[in-house]
Amino acid sequence: MLKQAWQRWLDRRLPRARQVQLDQRRIFIFPTGYGFLYLLVSVLLFFGGINYENNLILGLCFLMVSLFLVAILHTFRNLSGLSLRAGASRSGFVGGQGSVEVVLVAQRRPHRALWLRWLDQPAQEISVEPGEESALWLNLPLSRRGRVRPPRLRVESRYPLGLLRSWSLVSLDQVCLAWPRPQERHDCPADGGDRERQVASAGQSGSEEFQGLRGYVPGDSLGQVDWKGYARGRGLNVKLFEEPASGRLWLRYDRLEGVPVERRLSILCFWVQRLSRENRPFALALPGAELPPGQGEEQRLRALNLLARHGDTEAH
Amino acid sequence: MARIYQIPSHARGWLTLAIIAASLPQLWGGPLWQAGLLALVLGWRALMDRQRLVLPGRILRLVLLVATVGATFYSFGRLHGPEAGTALITSLFALKYLELVSKRDAYVLIVLGYFVCATILLFHRGPAMALYVIGCLILLTASLAGINYSDTHARRRQHLSVAAVMVLQALPLAIALFVLVPRIAPLWNMQLDSGQARTGMSDSMSPGQVSRLTESSELAFRVQFEGEPPPPRERYWRGLTYSYFDGTTWRQGSPPGWEREQLFYGGRGPSPDWYRALIDAAADRTGYRYRVIMEPSRQRWLYALAVPFTDFDGNALARDFRLVADGPVNGAFSYTVRSVDVTGAVPALGDAERRLMLDLPEEGNAQARALAQRWRQRHRNDGALVQAALGYFREQPFFYTLEPPRIAGDTVDEFLFGTRQGFCEHYASSFTFLMRAAGIPARVVAGYQGGEMNAGDYLQVRQYDAHAWAEVWLPGQGWVQVDPTAAVAPERVELGLRGAFESAADGAGGDFDGLNRLPVLFQLQQWADYVDFNWQKWVLGYRQQSQRDLLERLLGAVTPLRVGLALLGVVLVFSAVLGLLVLSRRRDTPVSPLEREFARLHRALAQRGLRAPDTVSAAQLEAAVTRRWPSAAGAAGHWRHLFEHLAYRDQGAPGAADLAALRRRRRAVLASLASPRRAQ
Numbered sequence: 002m003l004k005q006a007w008q009r010w011l012d013r014r015l016p017r018a019r020q021v022q023l024d025q026r027r028i029f030i031f032p033t034g035y036g037f038l039y040l041l042v043s044v045l046l047f048f049g050g051i052n053y054e055n056n057l058i059l060g061l062c063f064l065m066v067s068l069f070l071v072a073i074l075h076t077f078r079n080l081s082g083l084s085l086r087a088g089a090s091r092s093g094f095v096g097g098q099g100s101v102e103v104v105l106v107a108q109r110r111p112h113r114a115l116w117l118r119w120l121d122q123p124a125q126e127i128s129v130e131p132g133e134e135s136a137l138w139l140n141l142p143l144s145r146r147g148r149v150r151p152p153r154l155r156v157e158s159r160y161p162l163g164l165l166r167s168w169s170l171v172s173l174d175q176v177c178l179a180w181p182r183p184q185e186r187h188d189c190p191a192d193g194g195d196r197e198r199q200v201a202s203a204g205q206s207g208s209e210e211f212q213g214l215r216g217y218v219p220g221d222s223l224g225q226v227d228w229k230g231y232a233r234g235r236g237l238n239v240k241l242f243e244e245p246a247s248g249r250l251w252l253r254y255d256r257l258e259g260v261p262v263e264r265r266l267s268i269l270c271f272w273v274q275r276l277s278r279e280n281r282p283f284a285l286a287l288p289g290a291e292l293p294p295g296q297g298e299e300q301r302l303r304a305l306n307l308l309a310r311h312g313d314t315e316a317h
Numbered sequence: 318m319a320r321i322y323q324i325p326s327h328a329r330g331w332l333t334l335a336i337i338a339a340s341l342p343q344l345w346g347g348p349l350w351q352a353g354l355l356a357l358v359l360g361w362r363a364l365m366d367r368q369r370l371v372l373p374g375r376i377l378r379l380v381l382l383v384a385t386v387g388a389t390f391y392s393f394g395r396l397h398g399p400e401a402g403t404a405l406i407t408s409l410f411a412l413k414y415l416e417l418v419s420k421r422d423a424y425v426l427i428v429l430g431y432f433v434c435a436t437i438l439l440f441h442r443g444p445a446m447a448l449y450v451i452g453c454l455i456l457l458t459a460s461l462a463g464i465n466y467s468d469t470h471a472r473r474r475q476h477l478s479v480a481a482v483m484v485l486q487a488l489p490l491a492i493a494l495f496v497l498v499p500r501i502a503p504l505w506n507m508q509l510d511s512g513q514a515r516t517g518m519s520d521s522m523s524p525g526q527v528s529r530l531t532e533s534s535e536l537a538f539r540v541q542f543e544g545e546p547p548p549p550r551e552r553y554w555r556g557l558t559y560s561y562f563d564g565t566t567w568r569q570g571s572p573p574g575w576e577r578e579q580l581f582y583g584g585r586g587p588s589p590d591w592y593r594a595l596i597d598a599a600a601d602r603t604g605y606r607y608r609v610i611m612e613p614s615r616q617r618w619l620y621a622l623a624v625p626f627t628d629f630d631g632n633a634l635a636r637d638f639r640l641v642a643d644g645p646v647n648g649a650f651s652y653t654v655r656s657v658d659v660t661g662a663v664p665a666l667g668d669a670e671r672r673l674m675l676d677l678p679e680e681g682n683a684q685a686r687a688l689a690q691r692w693r694q695r696h697r698n699d700g701a702l703v704q705a706a707l708g709y710f711r712e713q714p715f716f717y718t719l720e721p722p723r724i725a726g727d728t729v730d731e732f733l734f735g736t737r738q739g740f741c742e743h744y745a746s747s748f749t750f751l752m753r754a755a756g757i758p759a760r761v762v763a764g765y766q767g768g769e770m771n772a773g774d775y776l777q778v779r780q781y782d783a784h785a786w787a788e789v790w791l792p793g794q795g796w797v798q799v800d801p802t803a804a805v806a807p808e809r810v811e812l813g814l815r816g817a818f819e820s821a822a823d824g825a826g827g828d829f830d831g832l833n834r835l836p837v838l839f840q841l842q843q844w845a846d847y848v849d850f851n852w853q854k855w856v857l858g859y860r861q862q863s864q865r866d867l868l869e870r871l872l873g874a875v876t877p878l879r880v881g882l883a884l885l886g887v888v889l890v891f892s893a894v895l896g897l898l899v900l901s902r903r904r905d906t907p908v909s910p911l912e913r914e915f916a917r918l919h920r921a922l923a924q925r926g927l928r929a930p931d932t933v934s935a936a937q938l939e940a941a942v943t944r945r946w947p948s949a950a951g952a953a954g955h956w957r958h959l960f961e962h963l964a965y966r967d968q969g970a971p972g973a974a975d976l977a978a979l980r981r982r983r984r985a986v987l988a989s990l991a992s993p994r995r996a997q
Contacts, residue, residue, distance in 0.1 A: 035424050038428060039428070042428055042431050046435050049435060050435075051501055052503045053399075053439060053648075054503060054860070055438060055439060055442075055648065056495075056856055056858075056860075057438040057442055057447055057856070057857070058435050058438050059495065059498075060491065060856070061431075061434060061438060061454070063490075063492075063498065064454065064488065064491040065431065065454075066491075066494065067487035067488070067489075067490035067491040068484060068487040068491075070487070070490060070888070070891070070892060071486045071487045071490075071895065074892070074895055074896055074899045074900065075479075075483060075899060077900070078900055113468065113471075114465055114466045126467060126468070128466070128468045128470070159465050160465050160466055161461070161462045161466070161483070162458065162461045162462060162465065162483075163424070163461055163464070163465040164461075
């Protein structure tokens with residue numbers, strides 16, 4: 002209840018955005034345990050100075066207290082003015098981890114020893130000097146298929162003296178896609194192609210007719226690279242195989258009648274992975290979405306993203 | 318979430334330096350094994366950091382700890398008390414450094430460091446040491462900044478500059494807090510160890526045993542007068558009186574059976590007769606008003622001119638016109654006095670008191686007794702007898718010297734009729750003996766005589782100004798001060814001890830403070846003392862009373878509300894000003910010297926009415942200047958040429974000479990705007 006109220010208050014105060022610059026409204030500050038210890042030491046010195054009637058010890062105590070006040074400003078300053086921008090994101094399978102990139106931009110002043118973390122992930126430390134940009138990839142556990150929004154990112158700093166902790170809870174408008182977790186199933190939910198041969202050929206790729214080589218293009222499956230030729234110094238080439246005569250495989254959602262939705266997607270995912278590993282062309286048909294036939298890493302990602310977004314009402 | 322914090326290597330240097338700096342004052346005067354321990358720890362640590370040695374095991378560390386505690390006990394005889402405690406905390410500080418692994422250890426170490434800094438200030442209170450401790454604080458802060466910045470790119474110097482900036486920014490508020498935060502009385506009594514012997518007066522006087530006092534030029538106390546100070550020959554700072562003589566030694570004494578209440582008055586309870594008599598006599602006289610700032614003497618005696626009246630703030634007045642502190646003077650201590658010469662106001666001497674002031678040993682010093690009897694027969698009048706005695710000292714061949722021959726046995730006879738060489742103690746002792754033998758109540762007074770003015774502001778009284786003289790009771794006049802030394806060596810009283818020996822041709826004090834005679838050094842010494850005096854007065858001696866006085870002047874009245882508001886106001890103003898300074902954007906913009914030069918011209922032109930956009934280029938700026946002030950075209954062109962050359966050449970950042978040239982050209986541009994005719 003209290004937690005929900007806190008979250009609502011946070012959402013109102015610090016709304017989600019592509020880019021956030023930290024300012025008074027967004028920065029919280031509080032002494033650390035060491036800060037309290039430091040103040041305790043100052044109080045002890047105060048009593049020491051009073052009891053020994055020693056004005057210099059009192060002076061040291063006042064200087065320490067005053068230094069604490071100065072430290073408040075400096076700790077605040079270390080976060081103030083820092084911009085965080087949503088960067089790229091990497092998708093992953095459910096149960097695994099995706100990651101998102103956060104770009105930190107220091108405009109006028111250095112921001113040192115910043116700790117970034119969310120949930121109970123270990124913090125990552127980073128420093129940004131003025132005029133610089135630094136990017137940080139943060140892991141995001143994926144527990145549910147679909148679009149996953151990262152939780153609030155905690156940006157924290159104790160620099161310079163460690164007496165105080167200043168922090169902000171930033172929520173960047175960023176999305177990470179969680180692909181369905183692949184689930185093995187023996188028969189391929191596909192139309193077209195020679196299903197018998199398909200199954201037979203699984204695991205021993207290259208049973209197709211070898212056609213020749215062409216130059217490697219980024220996105221080609223590494224499994225198809227002619228490594229032997231590369232080792233002999235012939236350059237990076239990809240082996241081409243003749244497509245099966247029976248045409249392309251259409252992985253179809255409809256072919257898994259009676260299976261729950263998530264499981265269907267998981268099975269499709271398994272086959273997308275498997276066909277891609279074998280570098281076989283395929284197409285994907287989901288209700289309301291279709292992926293034309295294709296091949297290679299690019300096709301795989303498109304297929305996985307399509308599976309991840311299945312049933313997602315939110316427009317991308 | 319377990320994180321292993323390591324101390325970044327760029328922070329370790331500052332930590333090491335902070336430890337050495339904070340321990341140094343203790344090591345300087347402390348037992349040698351402490352220095353050895355620190356050296357061992359530093360050496361071990363250095364080897365550990367180079368992976369030559371491993372962290373000593375738990376058992377070895379325990380052994381070291383026990384050995385340290387044992388050595389402290391061995392050196393100081395105990396573990397509590399400021400000296401032993403300071404030694405212990407300094408050693409533990411070093412030991413903790415040995416097992417420094419995590420960030421947490423570093424925090425503990427730094428907290429210990431603050432305590433070590435505080436212990437330095439327990440024993441060293443000079444301005445130089447205060448600055449030194451601020452230096453230590455900067456080093457500790459630099460260590461903090463270092464351990465909180467675990468980036469490997471961090472540079473060492475960065476931490477120090479961060480720390481120095483922060484400590485300097487903290488200083489103004491610290492000073493304001495120092496002035497404003499109310500001083501409260503000690504909550505419980507913590508006296509510094511008074512076992513250490515200090516030079517100064519002692520509670521007995523044995524003429525014949527040479528006192529070392531006079532050889533010390535240490536400061537005894539300072540006096541600041543309101544108005545004119547008395548002339549040197551009247552500066553008799555009374556400290557204590559000796560009324561009991563056992564044949565060799567004079568001691569303090571009081572009539573048998575007298576209570577404390579009869580002897581002292583501390584402002585509480587009904588005032589005794591003698592105090593009422595004194596205060597009545599002093600009521601319509603001004604006397605001298607002054608403030609005495611004592612150096613720690615570890616004694617309770619305070620010094621003042623005859624018949625001192627105070628506000629009884631930490632002191633009491635004794636029946637024999639001297640002031641006594643409520644406790645030993647261990648730290649800075651000061652008191653305000655009004656002295657009025659009303660020694661005659663005490664109407665009569667009680668029987669017990671008279672007996673005490675006439676008391677002499679049963680026998681011994683027969684010659685002196687006989688001399689006193691002869692004077693008695695010749696002079697019925699006590700005053701005349703005193704004059705006769707002074708005349709005796711003046712006319713007989715007595716010598717004033719700081720190195721008299723040793724005398725034993727009947728010391729008075731030996732001195733009066735034998736050696737005839739001595740200093741104030743000998744004269745005061747024998748004179749008082751003679752007076753008592755002649756039936757005149759007399760006592761010896763010990764204290765200081767003279768003092769030097771520093772910068773016309775205050776008087777310094779040093780240990781070598783220590784003096785002893787006599788007081789005799791004359792009917793109708795009360796206690797009268799008599800200084801037999803003045804009869805023998807008037808210059809001692811007129812010029813002070815230093816003066817007496819400087820003017821002495823026989824070189825009796827040839828090796829006496831030889832350095833002080835060089836005028837330059839003497840002047841320097843006086844300046845140093847002036848600084849020290851104000852330090853004593855405004856920093857060390859800033860106590861409840863002086864705080865009340867100052868705050869009354871600053872705030873009008875000292876009420877908790879006003880002080881609270883002043884404190885709040887100071888903190889708010891400080892935070893606001895510093896906040897603007899620290900958080901202002903303008904200061905953050907990283908600018909090269911060249912950009913700064915550009916901005917200066919830009920600003921100067923804006924002041925003269927030429928508003929150019931912030932993003933203007935050098936060429937555009939030149940064009941704008943030329944359009945507006947055709948006369949400045951040449952100068953502006955020169956400036957632009959050099960600026961572009963420096964900004965776009967390949968040799969890197971411009972040097973100081975280049976920048977100076979650019980600055981000259983900028984001034985030329987501005988000058989040609991101001992006086993178009995000359996530029997043409």
